[in-house]
Amino acid sequence: MSAIAVEHLTKTFRGRQRPAGERRGLRHLLTRPAMRDVPAVSDLSFEIAAGERVAFIGPNGAGKSTTLKILTGILNPSSGHAAVAGLVPWQQRRHLAHHIGIVFGQRSQLWYHLPVRASLDLIAAIYSIDRGTYESRLSRLVERFEVVDLLDRPVSQLSLGQRIRVEIVAALLHAPKILLLDEPTIGLDVTAKAALRDHLNALSREERTTVLLTSHDTGDIEHICERVILIDHGRLLLDLSLERLRRDFLKTRTIVLATDEEQPRLDLPGVTAVASEPYRLTLAVGVAVTPIERVVEAALTHLSLRDIVIENPPLEAVIASIYRGDTGPRVPP
């Protein structure tokens, strides 16, 4: 059974269109603005198997958070169907809560003035976790996420990184099979991000937790996820493995050649020299024109190589080019 199944999901918000212009305030008082539909999610379909770790990405306003809200049951769709852990979220919201853990990076589920332990005790009571299970689960999670020393501190005194780690512990207390993460590393420094990714990665592998993650930070996606669902304007753009995303959507790759020749040159169609130094040549390879293997082959034939480095552009650049619509799947040679 799929952990998450979404079929033709659509959400359209209805709102009044405010008049534009200098006298809009007055006009707004005198006339009733017309209603307009704002589509947030349009005919979205995907399926996530149990234990999969999936990045759900898209530019701002793409419909990511709306979809996550629908999947948690706190927003009704306009049409379509979804099942999370076999339950219809908007019909069985409270029942579903026992099966999912939620971390919305900018929204806390802790009690600001209470010590961390008191907040976690309250959450355990809300989820009706029996004392023994709670204690053993808590001791494992606080160790895993390195928050043992924070248990007696008020939530208000935690740094952002510490708070997010505690938020994740809170979300996992009831041992959910599905974890929904909305921008979990937003605002964290590099070290805190790396630690959190490692913890999440290890935990999801150990417990086979299904992870659906939205993030603008491609580092989160690369470190935690194995599959990418990309949406824009509420519509599905891509649904493929991270590996395939890199392989199929790389338009340009970079090769750095270290040679015995002082002024190395390599002339091939679709290959341009982007930097040339003594004994070193950096090439940008248009892989749709000349596959990377042919460039390597030509370099080995025509140059006396001491070293060769093939660089991939960062995932961020790949995704940005997909958003811009200036790339498509690379046609295999």
Added chain:
Amino acid sequence: MLLYWLILAIFWGLWAATPLHELGTAGLTQDRLLAYLAVTEWIAFAVGLPYREVEAEIQGGTIDMRLARPVPFGLATLAIWIGETACRLVVLGAAGLAALLYALGMIPLTAPTAGLLVISVVLAVLLVLLWHLQIGLVAAWLGMSAPTFWIWQKCLFVFGGLIMPITIYPAGLGAIARASPFAAMLFAPASLMLNGAEQAISAVSAQLAWLALSILGAVAVERGAIRRFVEHGT
């Protein structure tokens, strides 16, 4: 607690300088008015301003996290508020008791009336909390709750008889106050300090009736607010 004592001290002094016998209502003495005020302020301070939590959760969107839990939002919120208010009730109750003993040298209550007072105060606190929940949820429609709260609070102070018992109000205003839910929130328990157990049964009955209506109101407002959240988002 200091503010609570300060208010009691100010009115204690004020009533000492007020010709209470000219009010024409029997039994209103400086001592009894202080005891009355000790009860109304006890309730007002113990409850605090919990509606602001709900308002902030709606405005900040953290209500999403609360709605995604396996317990009804309103019930969970009330449960937490009741726990917090109970702690404050105990602490402020002790402070009020100490203030009355210091000022009057005794508490103007018999043991059975004291029992009724505790029951009446608990009912009053539940009532006020139910209204705070509804006021907080008003932010689902208006985007904020503070204006609604200020209007409600002024009504509570006036029609609930925060400073003076509503029995000394002009006839028309007194009738409106007695018919309103606000009297059940402050005047009903505090009047035990004036009348003893004489009208306790009718006061507690009125409180129970208002409690039942307020529960229905809170359920309706919560359902309406949640319907709005799940349709239009937070």
